[in-house]
Amino acid sequence: LNIANPATGCQKLIEVTDEHRLYVSTKAAARGQTINLNPRIFIRSDFMDQRMSRIVPGDRLGDAFKGYLFRISGGNDKQGFPMKQGVLTQNRVRLLLSQGDSCYRPRRDGERKRKSVRGCVTSPDLSVLSLIIVKQGPQDIPGLTDNSIPNRLGPKRANHIRKFFNLDKADDVRKYVIRRTVHPKKEGKKPYTKAPKIQRLITPRRLQRKRRRLALKKKQAEKSKQEEADYLALLHKRLAEKKMKHRQEVKRRHSSSSLPQQPSGPNLIAISELLDSKKGRA
Structure with missing residues (x-):
């Protein structure tokens, strides 16, 4: 079980040696029902036959987990294929995934690829089950609730800084930037602080x-x-x-077509010869 605590920032991997606790529900154990170890035929338990994002109690894990509530966030089967939200099956399927889909990281722009993913319903063939603490019980779990790991980096966007410190638009955001201390690798140099560049700052x-x-x-x-x-x-x-x-x-063409035609070519030669003959007779 890979258990994460967002309140403290801690994460812990717990190996369950007695898998019977996962195959039987708390109510069934209280009624004294027998445990069916057949992985294909088992009664509905707190952790098995549940969908992702379902909230389950952690009483079956031991006395230290009494009062805890977990949300199933995912898991991997024995061969390492991850669970995908929305695939309502306990088996593996091959889906054509693209950019923005879970369980896939494209190497090129617009690339799509058919990948094998597991359904979002839990079953005994899982090797790792990821859980998130929703409600903390009365007892502390070593390495999970007794320690607090602060965030390494603070908010960088101006509106996120305002929301984090509950500021108004009139307040200066630059005074509230979370700085982090950097320790130089070389000996003898003093540590210094660095602040992120505020994005979307007016x-x-x-x-x-x-x-x-x-x-x-x-x-x-x-x-x-x-x-x-x-x-x-x-x-x-x-x-x-x-x-x-x-x-x-058009006007010039009309004017030229309305004038009388002058003789030209063979007709002009014949007329000139006729006039010459008349002059000779005279």
């Missing part, structure tokens, strides 16, 4: 950049609008010139 420079960005965006929009208007005006001018030129061409 400063006058950030507001100035935002105003500049909005002003540039507005200026660019006005410039695009003016260029579009100039283009449309030039386009209308070119279309009007083209239309006027077409009208003049």
